[in-house]
Amino acid sequence: MNKWGSKNRPLYRLILCGLVLFSAPKGYATERPTFILAAANSTCNMVRALGEQFSRGRDISMEYICKSSGRLAKGMMGAAIKPDYYVSANRSWMDKVVDRGIIRSSAVSAPWSNRLVVAVPALSGVVLDGLEDLKGEAVASIMIGDPSTAPFGRYAKQALAASNVWGSVRDKITTRKHTTMLANNLAEAPVGAVGILFSTSITASLKTVLVIPESLHQPIRYYAAPVAGSALSDHALAFSQFLKSQEAITLADNRGFITNP
Template sequence: MVAALLLSGLCAGPVGAAEPVLVFAAASLKTALDEIAAQFEGETGQDVALSYAGSSALARQIEAGAPADVFLSANPDWVDRLVDQGLVRRRDVVPLLSNRLALVAPAQDGSAAGIDALPDALAGGRLAMALVDAVPAGIYGKQALGTLGLWPALQDHIAQTDNVSAALRLVALGEAPLGVVYATDAQAEPLVRLVSLFPEDSHDPILYPLARLGAGERGFFDYLQSPEAAAVFSRNGFGLVAHVP
């Protein structure tokens, strides 16, 4: 498990040194969170260990005992599940960010039509998506395609990946002609271009709750709600739901 590998690395530090804050975060947050963690480390001297994956995989690792201090999920359901199991206290959950769902194509492909043209626009290829029954981006994507009446025609033409970043890579490398990812992914990856945003009412709101698991950890948890972090999230295309003024 990633968490176990990270923990073994943490234990190898100098005697007396503060252990890094272990953060589990949805893969779609990597660009912004890498920058925020570097800022925090520079300002405080406290190290941050970041582990990215699909929210479902991370939540299951926490259920199995992974020692995460902070969890940033791309879907409230996985945090609610941890709350129901007594692994997170409700008062330690903050609705932090929002996002949009996007259809993307390889940057060099200027011919890709919009959402309404699916599945004909695939031209025999597959639509890259995160796992449609487990990973938030895939769940939102399946929901949106279903609302728009497109899922029955597309369900046998999906290339499913473990997380949204992997779906993005398939499109960036030209291995899939189209993909369903977050708008922030489309902004961060120069090898893809935004074809269209899905209507917001075609799927549940895309919300990223922030949860604190370590009883003694507050520094990075609070920093993620700060104006400094908010500026980075906003620059990377995330909507701000809550932050410390």
């Protein structure tokens, strides 16, 4: 007699049910879609706070990829990362992904601005009256972002060049991948170290010694947009609208960003 005869049918059904249960994807019935935000590193803490507010009452979970704007754009263009939303710290990288058809130009907004500053460790005695003072002996090293991928590094290079000091201080310069890394490294740097970074990246371990005039570099604007073809396009469009809300504006203002009209 077949071992799966009538006497063994209850056992057979039990085993079959077990196979179905164990072969089903983990969390199949409870998993929520993940809304992925790719954000310029200088906005990461703020974007996380915005994402937390935005996701309340929505049937989504949030994931954040925080890197320099250029690294994010390159990742998107190479399909290494596939976010639902992108925040860039300058127009150039946003334009590159628009040109590739990854983002629609009509969907791009510029919600915030920032300022560029020179900072030192909190206990440093370095004093600057202008960027020309970076040539002095009191300044031993200058940290900036990598101009090839980090917008704050590109702005720093523009300001130094416009002040006619780039050539004189070039040997003092070292670069960092993103502004958070620079802030952390600068806080632990030896005497004579300075860094050029966004004002919103200043921590309790640092102090600002010079606010760089905006006329010395391109305007610092952040650009935000949904990624075309996102499976969560409704949420992505809703996030763009959320950024215009008073709740989002207040949050950005409280974190030192300048909200654009």
